[in-house]
Amino acid sequence: TSLPPGIFGRASGVQVDLLKIDQTDRPDATFIDGRTMARVSRSGREQEDLVVKQLESLDLAPSRTIGIEELAATNYNLLPTRYIVSDELTRMDEALSARHTVRLGDVAQILRPRAPQPVRGDPSDDDVIGLEIAVSDVVDGKVGGPSKEIRFPAKERMSVGKVRVQHDDILVSVKGNVGAVGIVGFGAMLDELMDTPQIVVSQSLAIIRLQRGSPIRRPRVLAGILSSPQMRAKLQALAGGTTVPSLPISALQDLVIPVPDADEAIDIEGRLEELDAMQEDIEERIRNRRI
Numbered sequence: 377t378s379l380p381p382g383i384f385g386r387a388s389g390v391q392v393d394l395l396k397i398d399q400t401d402r403p404d405a406t407f408i409d410g411r412t413m414a415r416v417s418r419s420g421r422e423q424e425d426l427v428v429k430q431l432e433s434l435d436l437a438p439s440r441t442i443g444i445e446e447l448a449a450t451n452y453n454l455l456p457t458r459y460i461v462s463d464e465l466t467r468m469d470e471a472l473s474a475r476h477t478v479r480l481g482d483v484a485q486i487l488r489p490r491a492p493q494p495v496r497g498d499p500s501d502d503d504v505i506g507l508e509i510a511v512s513d514v515v516d517g518k519v520g521g522p523s524k525e526i527r528f529p530a531k532e533r534m535s536v537g538k539v540r541v542q543h544d545d546i547l548v549s550v551k552g553n554v555g556a557v558g559i560v561g562f563g564a565m566l567d568e569l570m571d572t573p574q575i576v577v578s579q580s581l582a583i584i585r586l587q588r589g590s591p592i593r594r595p596r597v598l599a600g601i602l603s604s605p606q607m608r609a610k611l612q613a614l615a616g617g618t619t620v621p622s623l624p625i626s627a628l629q630d631l632v633i634p635v636p637d638a639d640e641a642i643d644i645e646g647r648l649e650e651l652d653a654m655q656e657d658i659e660e661r662i663r664n665r666r667i
Contacts, residue, residue, distance in 0.1 A: 395454060405447060407456035408439045451626065468606050472634055476591075481629030483590040484598065487583040488550070488625050491576045492532040502530040506574030509541065511549045511581060514558035516655065517603045517648075519547055522575065536574050541583060544595040546602065550623040551580040554615045555608035559599040582628060591635045600644050601633055 440459050447453075480486070495503055507522040514520075519541075528536050541547070543561035577583060584602070586595045601607060610631065615621040636644060 393455065404441050404443045405454075406439055406441045407459045409456055453624075468610065472632055476635045477632050478591060478635055479629065480584070480631040480633055483592055483633075484546075484587055485583075485585040486625060486629055487585065488579075489577065489583065490579060491526075492528055492535045495527040495529055499527055500530070503527040504530060504533050504536050504574055506536060506576050508576050508578055509547065509581065510578045511551075511553055511556055514547055514549060514556045514581070517558055517599060517651075519558040519560045526576070528574075536576065541575055541577055542585070544586070546584040546586070546595060546599045547577060547581045548584060548602065548611070548628065549580055550582045550615075550625070550628065552620055554621050554623050555611040557599060557603040557608070559595060582623075582625060584628075592633075592641075594641065594645065596648060597636065597641050597644050598633075600648050601636075607631075607633070 442459055446459075491506075491508075504527065506526050506528060508524045508526045509519060509522045510524055513522050541560050545560040547558050547560065549556040584598070586592065586598055592598050592601075611623060611628075612621070614627040614631075615623045
């Protein structure tokens, strides 16, 4: 059972899940979404009574019973948010069922590279100097120029090269601000930096690299699909964790996405180009006002 953050104290924003295990030989598990209950923000005995009242009302909360086969397919993930979705996401799933869809893991390589340990002590002239792309650098569907400098020991030069990003890579935040999406290579700032061999990504980001021969032919189109509000809501619903939401790579691989036909792909790309032009115009106007 998922409960709302703060149910055990207004000073606590920790997400709480209750796990009830009985001795019956059931072939399934029932998950309950109690996050929509009113939060308890009082203290003392009064708060304890309200918590009990909230828990007694769980029979009215949305629930879903999952068979052992589906549990096994998710590696026995016991987070209720993995199985219970909102009405909006239910409608989204129904709409997707009427379209040609694919698993994201079937059309793209999904990487969670880990950079070697950076230098902790005094810097050396032999250190490998790199720039780290953080979640904050992923804005409005693009990856901005990273500003965080990071140093690695000279012996790790080859290892650092293995975690480089490439043009047309799609970065997705999988920890904290889950669901932020940006594509590498759009924007002059990052274009200039791509000549630097040591650009690595934060461990809060995953790299999605579209495979050749995929039914989705352009990385920009895939990035547009993943950055839609509906897909971001889906990714956030799949995230688990307590104080810091985290999206398992397996959930990202199993994400079902629509495959646009040729005309739709052209339309998506055209709309994205229009948005880019509008954004550049707005930024230019802002710069001119500051002069």
